Amino acid sequence: MAFPPIFPPATAGAEFLTGSPYPVAVLDPAGGLRHASPAARRLLAPPADPQHGDATAGPVPAWLRRAHLRLAGGGRTGVVRHSDPLAGTVEAHPSPQADGSVVWWFVGADGCSAVLPGTAGGGPCDWELLTRLSGLLLSSLNVDRILETAARQAALHLADAAVVVSPPRGRTLRFVSALGGGDPVHRQVRADPAEVPGLAEALRGFPPVPSRWIDPSATPDWLVPEGLGRVGSVVVTPLPGHGVPAGALVLLRGAAGGGFDADEEVFARMFAARAGAAVSAAVMYSDQASVTDLLMRELLPPRLAHLNGVDFAGGYRASVDRDRIGGDFYDVHPSAEPDGEALALLGDVSGKGLEAAVMTGKVRNTLHALLPLADDHQRVLQLLNRALLTSHHTRFASLVLASVRREGERVRVRLSAAGHPAPMVVRADGRVTPSSTLGSIVGVLPEATTRTDTVLLDPGEACVLYSDGITEARGGPTGREQFGDHRLQQALGECAGMPAEAIVERVQMLASQWIRDGRHDDMAVMVIAAPPRGHLALVGGRPGRAA
Amino acid sequence: MSAQQTAAPARLPVPVPSPADLTDRLWTAVLAGDQTAAAALAVGALESGLAPEALLLDVIAPLQARIGREWAADRISVVQEHAATAVTDRVVGVLAGHPAFAPAVPARGRVTVACVDGEWHAFPARLLAEVLTLRGWRVDYLGAQCPTPHLIAHLHRTAPDALALSASLAARLPAAHAAITAAQAAGVPVIAGGAAFGADGRYAYLLGADAWAADARSAADRLAGGLPAPASPHLPVDDLPHLVDQEYTLVSRSSRQLVAAVLAALEREFPPVRNYTELQREHTLDDLGHIVEYLAVALYTGDPALFADFLAWTGEVLAARSVPDAFLAFSLRVLADELRDLPRSVAVLTAARQPSDLGSPS
Numbered sequence: 001m002a003f004p005p006i007f008p009p010a011t012a013g014a015e016f017l018t019g020s021p022y023p024v025a026v027l028d029p030a031g032g033l034r035h036a037s038p039a040a041r042r043l044l045a046p047p048a049d050p051q052h053g054d055a056t057a058g059p060v061p062a063w064l065r066r067a068h069l070r071l072a073g074g075g076r077t078g079v080v081r082h083s084d085p086l087a088g089t090v091e092a093h094p095s096p097q098a099d100g101s102v103v104w105w106f107v108g109a110d111g112c113s114a115v116l117p118g119t120a121g122g123g124p125c126d127w128e129l130l131t132r133l134s135g136l137l138l139s140s141l142n143v144d145r146i147l148e149t150a151a152r153q154a155a156l157h158l159a160d161a162a163v164v165v166s167p168p169r170g171r172t173l174r175f176v177s178a179l180g181g182g183d184p185v186h187r188q189v190r191a192d193p194a195e196v197p198g199l200a201e202a203l204r205g206f207p208p209v210p211s212r213w214i215d216p217s218a219t220p221d222w223l224v225p226e227g228l229g230r231v232g233s234v235v236v237t238p239l240p241g242h243g244v245p246a247g248a249l250v251l252l253r254g255a256a257g258g259g260f261d262a263d264e265e266v267f268a269r270m271f272a273a274r275a276g277a278a279v280s281a282a283v284m285y286s287d288q289a290s291v292t293d294l295l296m297r298e299l300l301p302p303r304l305a306h307l308n309g310v311d312f313a314g315g316y317r318a319s320v321d322r323d324r325i326g327g328d329f330y331d332v333h334p335s336a337e338p339d340g341e342a343l344a345l346l347g348d349v350s351g352k353g354l355e356a357a358v359m360t361g362k363v364r365n366t367l368h369a370l371l372p373l374a375d376d377h378q379r380v381l382q383l384l385n386r387a388l389l390t391s392h393h394t395r396f397a398s399l400v401l402a403s404v405r406r407e408g409e410r411v412r413v414r415l416s417a418a419g420h421p422a423p424m425v426v427r428a429d430g431r432v433t434p435s436s437t438l439g440s441i442v443g444v445l446p447e448a449t450t451r452t453d454t455v456l457l458d459p460g461e462a463c464v465l466y467s468d469g470i471t472e473a474r475g476g477p478t479g480r481e482q483f484g485d486h487r488l489q490q491a492l493g494e495c496a497g498m499p500a501e502a503i504v505e506r507v508q509m510l511a512s513q514w515i516r517d518g519r520h521d522d523m524a525v526m527v528i529a530a531p532p533r534g535h536l537a538l539v540g541g542r543p544g545r546a547a
Numbered sequence: 548m549s550a551q552q553t554a555a556p557a558r559l560p561v562p563v564p565s566p567a568d569l570t571d572r573l574w575t576a577v578l579a580g581d582q583t584a585a586a587a588l589a590v591g592a593l594e595s596g597l598a599p600e601a602l603l604l605d606v607i608a609p610l611q612a613r614i615g616r617e618w619a620a621d622r623i624s625v626v627q628e629h630a631a632t633a634v635t636d637r638v639v640g641v642l643a644g645h646p647a648f649a650p651a652v653p654a655r656g657r658v659t660v661a662c663v664d665g666e667w668h669a670f671p672a673r674l675l676a677e678v679l680t681l682r683g684w685r686v687d688y689l690g691a692q693c694p695t696p697h698l699i700a701h702l703h704r705t706a707p708d709a710l711a712l713s714a715s716l717a718a719r720l721p722a723a724h725a726a727i728t729a730a731q732a733a734g735v736p737v738i739a740g741g742a743a744f745g746a747d748g749r750y751a752y753l754l755g756a757d758a759w760a761a762d763a764r765s766a767a768d769r770l771a772g773g774l775p776a777p778a779s780p781h782l783p784v785d786d787l788p789h790l791v792d793q794e795y796t797l798v799s800r801s802s803r804q805l806v807a808a809v810l811a812a813l814e815r816e817f818p819p820v821r822n823y824t825e826l827q828r829e830h831t832l833d834d835l836g837h838i839v840e841y842l843a844v845a846l847y848t849g850d851p852a853l854f855a856d857f858l859a860w861t862g863e864v865l866a867a868r869s870v871p872d873a874f875l876a877f878s879l880r881v882l883a884d885e886l887r888d889l890p891r892s893v894a895v896l897t898a899a900r901q902p903s904d905l906g907s908p909s
Contacts, residue, residue: 140734142706149734289704324697477832479803494626497580502633505691506626509667512692532580 022105027068029100033059038266043084043106064092068102084108129157130270137278141285144176144186150239150249150275151178158268159251159260161225164275167203167245168193177225189222196223196250202238205245211237211269223250230255237268239276246279299325299357301524307334307342309406311529313500315508319352319469319522327356328467328524331364333371340405343367343374346465346526347399347420356522359395363388377401377416381439381448388443396443400465404528411457411530416450418442421471424464424489425455426503430496432489435463457530460497469523470507475515483514500529564592566605573610577634578627585634586641593647600681602642603674604764611635611670621864632670643677651683656708658770659735661689661698663714663743664722671741672713675763679711682767695726702733709757709774710735711766714743717750717857718840721795721847724754728783731755736774740766753848755786789849794889799843805885806835812881813874834861834870835878842882846891851898858899876900 017024023040027033036044044061060068067080071094080092093105136149147164154162155178165175173191178184193200196219198212216231224231232255239246249272251260260268304312318326330346345367349359366387370380380401388396398419405412415423419441422434439450455463466488473483491510495503507525564572569592576585593602611632618628642648660676662669669691676688687705689698702710710730714723720743727737738758739751748759757774760766784790798805810832813820823831838861845854862875879896886892 136734139732140706141703142734145706145734286704289700293704477803477806477829477836494624495629498626498630499580499582499633499637501636502629505633505667506629512665512667 022107024106025104026097027060027064027102027104029072031060031065031068031072034101038262040104040106043090064104067092067094068104071096071102072100130267130274133157133271134274137274138281140278141282143279143282143286146275146278146282147176147247148178148184148186150271150279151176151184152182154178154249154251154268154271154275155180155182155184158264158271160254160257161228161252163223163225163250163252164239164247165193165199165203165250166247167205175223179225179227182227185225187222191220191222195220196236198236199248199250202236202248203245205238205241208240209238211235211265211272219252224252228252228254232257233259235260235265235268237272239272239279241276241280241283244280244283246276246283249275296325299361301330302332304330304332304526306531307332308338309531310342310404310411311500311531312344312526313504313529314346314524314526315504316525317469317508317512317520317523319520323353323357325354325357325360326522327352327360328469328522329360329364330465330524330526331367332526333368333374335405341375341403341414342405343371344402344404344465344526344528345399346402346467346524347397347418348467348469348522348524349397350395352522356395359393359397362391362393363397363399374401374403377403377414377452378450381416381418381442381450385442385445385448389446396441398441400437402463402465402528406530407456409459409530409533411461411528413455413457413463413528414452415455415463416452418448418450421466421468421485422453423466424492425457426462426464426492426496428458428460428496430493432492434485434489457528459530460532462495462498462500462503462527462529464492464503464507465526465528466507467522467524469521470511470525473511473515473520473523475518475520479518483511487514497532500527503527503529566597566601566609569597569606570609570613573606573635573638574613577610577614577631577638578623580630580634582634582637585638589638589642590645593642593645599642599645599648600678600764603639603677603681604762607635607639608671608674608763611674636670636673639673639677643680648677648681650680653683654685655683655771657685657687657705658709658711659687659689659698659701659705659707660711661693661713661726662691663693663712663719663726664695664698665692666714666716666719666722666741666743667691668715668741669713671715671763672711675711675713675740675766678763678767679770682771684770695722695729698726699729699733702730702735707735709770710737711770712737712739712756713741714739715741717743717844717853718837719743720750720754720844724783724786724847727754727756728786731757731777734776736777738766738769738774750848750850750853753786753850787847787849789891790847792889792891794891795843795846797889798839798846798886798892802836802839802843805839805882806832808885809835809878809881813877816877817871817874834865837861838878839882842892842895845895849891851895854895855899 017035017037020037023037023043025033025036025040025044044059044064063080063082082090082092084090089108091107093107095103095105097103133153136153137146140146140149147166151162151164161177161179163175163177165173171190172188173193174188176184176186193203197214198209201209212235214234214236216234219231219234231252233253235251237249237251239249251268301314301316304314312332314330316328318324327349331344333343335342347363349356349363363384366384367380370383373379400420400423401416403414415435415437416439417437418439422437425433425435435453435455437451437453440448442448457463471483471485471488474480475483488507491507495506504525504527511523569588573585573588576588589602592606593599614628614631617623618625658679660672660679662672673688676686680686687701687707689701712723712726714720723739723743727739730737736757738760739756740760744751744759748761751759757777758769760769841854841857845851858875862872865875879900883893883896
């Protein structure tokens, strides 16, 4: 120990003092020292050089004891100033406790840096380093990355080698180890953490345990990173995980490296606290992210391609760019029979964001269940209407149903709109006409009605389904103008003969350029195209797009 | 990758043509929208022994570059450009499903390939994704215009060895900067590529990218060597200290007002502008919007040459549309007057007008 034994160690309930960024001490009513942070012990310790004062003074220096007793005697004592040979001018701020003891906080002009750990030599303990390491640890939300950072930095700055052990799952123990200056390595072993004294307790995460020295000869081989050689000293420190077990940090030094002094232990603990916070945040984030991903997978728009001689392509942009889902939806259901009609649909649920997306899931599921009735659009819409009316949601939806069948080299599309913008038909010569289909919205009125329109597409012609997020997108030169049907028609007129996905991309691009950075609603577009002659059928065909 | 070809490929009895020859033939097929012919050519070359990577980079990449060149030279329309790109994209899809496109063993690490937020030119990124897949990388291809929040969430979830970031238009550089710093903060090194970063990669380095590559092949080579983990996190403004003057923010935020002011001035000065049709007005507003956008990017990067280069290019485009040169010079003068309190903006506008000595700011 670097400090005289007359100072009581930080005892139970006062461990937090060790991490205090300022020196702090607790004095009992009689003026005896009850607890002190390491920095406060330094500040209050008699100077080593007798020239600078009375080396025989008690554990609490006279200036502080005087102020303390004045306070205990009912006197009004505010801030006490003291000139310390090491720390310079120090202000002592009292906060009296109910039991008569007083917590004294010491504030120096420069934050008492002279008595805080490690500033003297700039060695392994310094605040600048700790700040930098905290930045590295907190910047990632990926658990493996953080474990690697923790192992790499600990091996570089705190010891010759470091191992970060994750809480065990089953009988497998996973850890990341690093040698000073080397790259971290992930490993896993079938081992019992109890083989390493203190490790099992540290991994449990609760109750908190102090860091613990262990006998180097008791260290199992799997724990020692390759290349370290004979182990001189080992210390196991828990990573405090805020309710989530975060793991443990094992620091190792070679036989020549010597032990860890008290300052280094304090620094290691502060490092471990930050690493633990980073790991637990990342664990929570990745748990949440995987739940979100799982739920979202069902709500994401499907990838469309070629189906029974018809090209389908779709594109979607959620109103909130952070989200990938929203109130618009589209689907293509192939027919059960090879020559049957495929059912394509595109729609829009009132509202936006996650709630609307959940509703689109219900609508899509309902329509999926109604597939056997798909040749009767009127009936499908009526049943969907009834389902929406009887659900506890107050939301409603608009949509277009399209039954699609290839006939020779043409494609027949039966379109039924329900409160939705009528699809546009793009002819080979560049003419663009809206379909004549018209119908009422679903989920509001007791009955849903629609008028179906049948369109025949020659090769190279297309039918474009879209949500009003496209035509009502506000932007343009003034920032307030709507994109409008006429701009969409004009854009589609130039798209005659283009592949389905190129039309989708073109529409999406023009709408995005129109709104620029402005706010916008969900935007969905789907193209049903009769393949041009000389067409290439393609199923899927994008490299590993992330789920 | 589950691409498959259902149309029967044409047989090629002749020896495999040279890459340049093949590019020529593909060009004809792609421009005609003849997907079957294009795919048959590509698959034929593959089956007569052309290496997949060479097919992608020595045949299809030049083809795509040619599509871009022809569009810039106004020999094909933007719609034709889209259609042609869609055809090449399908051809690549067919190729990717071909047995010859087996990934190399042993497997390498994991890479994310993405386009900058707002960037629609996804094809270069797609080619890189295919090349990296061929070389044994596990590739997450996020496609065109990937919103930065998605990208960063993806990086946190998957912790790839590197992010390959693609941008074609210099207007996307501020968004690229945001993505680069955020990825590095998440501990992922970034290799940047695409025309936006400059022919020598100067903007990639300016924005703090860990590496830059001129094309897909050198990007793959650079990644094979491994990118070191990024240094400690930094803020975007650390790279570009001149941003503290807020000129970029002020100009980009008032872009619409600036454009409106310039159009109003044009109408006052040039009678024909007053009689513009709706469509002509929209085109003019578009052109002016781009001028302000590139002015803002020049302010962001602190590089007046970026604006001058853009103007030189715009000058040619406008000349092709027979828009008088005087319009451009006049517009710059109006902008300089509107922005007279912003010294860097005035300097950029002045520098851009210097070469042809178009007059002094009012």
